[in-house]
């Protein structure tokens with residue numbers, strides 16, 4: 001199994017180094033993997049004047065899975081848009097056809113007090129947000145800034161979803177729901193948007209193929225409210241690109257730290273790109289204080305979804321739990337009485353617990 005490793009920018013290099021340690025530990029236990037590194041984001045721009053250098057896309061296409069750190073940094077903020085680090089992300093998702101983005105929001109018992117909500121609201125929380133990743137208003141054309149006949153300038157974007165785009169992500173959602181509690185809530189804005197009305201129609205149609213799954217629908221504004229009011233009512237949430245972007249960040253805070261949240265982005269054949277949900281955190285980059293657990297847990301997702309290696313996926317997740325039980329914490333999840341460690345020491349603790 002070949003894994004393309006793309007550390008990217010900021011804390012990306014630090015956290016990916018810890019995830020690589022975990023992979024190396026599994027390799028020394030017999031897991032047959034090969035890691036190959038390449039640049040993306042600002043690092044891609046620095047190396048090849050492109051946030052997604054040709055060589056990086058090629059390596060990723062030829063690999064079985066991609067492990068990504070994060071992209072972005074203050075020094076790239078003034079570059080023209082096509083050269084910005086985030087374009088590397090959008091392009092690799094599109095280039096690999098990664099249309100299904102899985103973001104679990106799971107509250108570990110040890111971190112229940114890190115949540116911004118009351119412990120009783122989040123204790124035992126386990127939600128899977130499935131966000132469509134390659135369509136919607138983020139990719140719709142036309143878009144731009146134009147001057148109207150009356151001389152006023154206007155910014156505009158286009159929201160659209162084709163039937164096949166909705167169908168394929170709905171199938172992924174129902175299949176995930178079948179492996180969990182057979183409950184899925186599709187989130188849209190069908191009371192206002194035609195795109196959403198169409199989304200709801202297709203999801204309802206696909207649901208007929210999964211009669212065991214209880215499907216509900218919710219408007220996105222209500223979903224945003226319900227997520228902080230009573231988050232445990234949700235199991236799988238299926239939604240489009242822009243709504244999923246916002247709701248999954250909201251859900252991440254329920255868990256206490258964005259530094260704990262892994263993600264998987266899959267194509268039609270379960271080839272995937274795995275990355276933490278957070279960004280490159282330039283404010284703490286280079287200080288060895290970032291939390292590497294989201295990236296390490298992304299490796300667990302890689303083993304589960306792309307390599308169908310449930311045993312090793314659970315082994316990593318159990319190691320992370322064990323480290324938390326031991327009271328070992330990076331600064332973002334640290335509490336009085338716990339042992340505060342840096343990024344590298346946290347990686348080492350997980351490897352030891354493995």
Ligand code: NAD
Nearest residue numbers: 070071072073259278279280281282283284290291292332
């Ligand atoms: P961010 O996620 O990088 O940081 C938000 C806050 O969370 C910061 O205070 C940061 O220090 C903290 N944080 C994030 N990850 C952490 C970790 N592992 N451990 C401890 N603390 C952590 O988001 P931002 O500040 O809005 O964006 C910074 C840069 O990252 C921007 O250039 C942005 O475009 C980029 N970004 C990239 C991705 C990605 O690569 N997938 C996602 C979001 C933002």
